Amino acid sequence: MPKEDSHILTLDRKVEKLRLTRSFESSQEGRKVMDEVFDNLTLGAIFKLTCEKRISSVDFPVSTGKEGNVFRATAPDGTFVALKIYRTSNATFKNIAKYIEGDTRFKGLTGNPRKLIYAWCTKEFKNLNRLEQAGVRVPHPRRFLKNVIVMDYIGDGVMAAPQLRSVRLDGPQKVYREIVRFMKRAFQKAKLVHGDLSEYNILVHEGAPYIIDCGQAILTDHPNAIDFLKRDVKNVNRYFRSIDVKVWSDETVLRYVQGVREK
Numbered sequence: 001m002p003k004e005d006s007h008i009l010t011l012d013r014k015v016e017k018l019r020l021t022r023s024f025e026s027s028q029e030g031r032k033v034m035d036e037v038f039d040n041l042t043l044g045a046i047f048k049l050t051c052e053k054r055i056s057s058v059d060f061p062v063s064t065g066k067e068g069n070v071f072r073a074t075a076p077d078g079t080f081v082a083l084k085i086y087r088t089s090n091a092t093f094k095n096i097a098k099y100i101e102g103d104t105r106f107k108g109l110t111g112n113p114r115k116l117i118y119a120w121c122t123k124e125f126k127n128l129n130r131l132e133q134a135g136v137r138v139p140h141p142r143r144f145l146k147n148v149i150v151m152d153y154i155g156d157g158v159m160a161a162p163q164l165r166s167v168r169l170d171g172p173q174k175v176y177r178e179i180v181r182f183m184k185r186a187f188q189k190a191k192l193v194h195g196d197l198s199e200y201n202i203l204v205h206e207g208a209p210y211i212i213d214c215g216q217a218i219l220t221d222h223p224n225a226i227d228f229l230k231r232d233v234k235n236v237n238r239y240f241r242s243i244d245v246k247v248w249s250d251e252t253v254l255r256y257v258q259g260v261r262e263k
């Protein structure tokens, strides 16, 4: 057997051991998700993450989406982590190319789909880092490798934190203000606009909002940055208005986020 094949076989065996302990493993749906996501390259990345002692087991899928899946995994110290794994398919490539294109941090990237997906993971990881440093509450990013991002898991031993849209908030006004503040810190300190902010990409854990899904976040000097910001503001205001929170006007939030003084 060629060396490369035997290497992959060893990886397969090791990851097979790691692979899912629970009943999910034997369900038909479970198999399908696993087979689809865990191509050889991804298996290699997961294997490396276990060697590096970033994870000790992959537990179960938290979410299955168009471009990738999120799994709960456990680290050797017993803490939970979230693995966000992007599919290395052409469909994913097409969807993300438009975001990478105008980003000065990714100048000169070739049209190689796999490389672009890896770059996308790098971008999501870097965005999370910058946002965290700017004081935005995001899952702490731990590592990225190829098409996999390892970050803190938001939730507890029972379940992952729910999305904002399915939570009844105790203090909705306070949460609204905090999210607007996060947009401001993102814009002014991290120089980033989220670009897909809504009740779907905010998790609520112990009453506190966490901003997630930061792969598409773009720099404030991107030609579409202000349009994206307007959309984010509109989404957040629309959602909070729908749950009877008194919100600022879109224009007031926009000015506040950008640090533009009222006339």
Ligand SMILES: Nc1ncnc2c1ncn2[C@@H]1O[C@H](COP(=O)(O)OP(=O)(O)OP(=O)(O)O)[C@@H](O)[C@H]1O
Pocket: 062, 063, 064, 065, 066, 067, 068, 070, 082, 084, 139, 151, 152, 153, 154, 155, 160, 161, 163, 200, 201, 203, 212, 213, 214
């Ligand atoms: N760090 C995390 N801890 C707990 N759950 C998470 C974490 N990150 C993501 N999730 C869960 O996985 C879902 C999908 O994550 P995310 O929004 O980052 O990916 P996505 O690419 O938008 O996927 P989708 O197409 O399904 O929206 C989230 O809505 C959330 O339920």
Ligand SMILES: [Mg+2]
Pocket: 200, 201, 213
């Ligand atoms: Mg999402």
